[in-house]
Amino acid sequence: MTGFAPEAFIALALGLALLLRWMFAPRKPRIVAAAPVHWRARLYARVPHAQLVPAQARARYEHCVERFLQEKRFIGCGGLTVDDDMRIAVAGLACLLILRPQAAVFPLVQRILLYPDRFYVPSTEPDEIGLVSDEPVEHLGESWQGDRVILSWADVQASLDGDEVNVVVHEFAHQLDDETPETEGAPPMRDYARWSAVMTREFRRLQRHRRPPVLDPYGAESPGEFFGVVTEAFFQRGPELRQHHPELYDLLRTYYRLDPAAHRLWQVQPQDPAAGPDGR
Numbered sequence: 312m313t314g315f316a317p318e319a320f321i322a323l324a325l326g327l328a329l330l331l332r333w334m335f336a337p338r339k340p341r342i343v344a345a346a347p348v349h350w351r352a353r354l355y356a357r358v359p360h361a362q363l364v365p366a367q368a369r370a371r372y373e374h375c376v377e378r379f380l381q382e383k384r385f386i387g388c389g390g391l392t393v394d395d396d397m398r399i400a401v402a403g404l405a406c407l408l409i410l411r412p413q414a415a416v417f418p419l420v421q422r423i424l425l426y427p428d429r430f431y432v433p434s435t436e437p438d439e440i441g442l443v444s445d446e447p448v449e450h451l452g453e454s455w456q457g458d459r460v461i462l463s464w465a466d467v468q469a470s471l472d473g474d475e476v477n478v479v480v481h482e483f484a485h486q487l488d489d490e491t492p493e494t495e496g497a498p499p500m501r502d503y504a505r506w507s508a509v510m511t512r513e514f515r516r517l518q519r520h521r522r523p524p525v526l527d528p529y530g531a532e533s534p535g536e537f538f539g540v541v542t543e544a545f546f547q548r549g550p551e552l553r554q555h556h557p558e559l560y561d562l563l564r565t566y567y568r569l570d571p572a573a574h575r576l577w578q579v580q581p582q583d584p585a586a587g588p589d590g591r
């Protein structure tokens with residue numbers, strides 16, 4: 312029989328206290344890189360979405376972008392050399408999602424991997440009869456829980472030019488979702504009642520709809536993908552989302568504290584009739 316000495320308990324309690332103090336102590340940012348020179352001017356010149364940020368939120372937005380640039384490590388893959396404008400574009404788009412005063416700067420994300428274009432990964436999802444194909448699947452982005460985000464730079468660039476797909480906000484919406492593992496398809500917030508009611512209703516509506524006018528049918532896969540897809544539509548097709556899904560638009564406008572439908576970021580919204588569902 313093993314005895315449990317009081318000293319051991321004291322040591323345990325002390326260890327626990329130190330652990331709690333470490334967990335809740337304010338942290339200094341983990342700086343891995345300097346923000347590029349003149350990053351503010353380059354942000355507003357190259358990321359049209361930055362114009363969405365109202366004057367009273369600009370200081371917070373810029374603070375988040377600067378921290379993102381300092382703390383997240385960018386890695387070029389598939390022969391891509393990551394330059395400062397790529398880092399600024401990714402940071403500028405991702406930080407649109409965290410204008411809420413208490414929001415953290417994606418604390419789970421440490422690395423961002425950039426590929427020049429869409430990339431192929433082995434299929435792991437079984438089909439409807441349970442078979443896993445050995446054919447690789449084309450992806451334009453991935454979000455790994457609590458670790459990294461992978462992006463196709465060609466698709467990031469396309470989103471800046473007004474494409475319907477916005478892989479950065481889609482993948483970083485997954486990261487927000489991961490900050491609350493007890494819920495799927497919901498970012499951190501105080502009151503989930505309205506969110507849950509509107510999102511559930513709209514998710515079921517997309518599942519029933521054969522040809523949805525605004526939302527990518529890919530969002531019908533799961534509540535998590537639905538959150539990613541509606542976030543993309545909010546930023547890339549704001550006026551249409553407001554017209555066809557006013558309640559959903561208003562929910563996202565309140566949460567993100569932005570009103571994209573009130574702005575015209577591109578002269579003409581490009582359409583890509585060849586676009587189909589993609590892994591992201």
Ligand SMILES: [Zn+2]
Nearest residue numbers: 485536539591
């Ligand atoms: Zn996704």
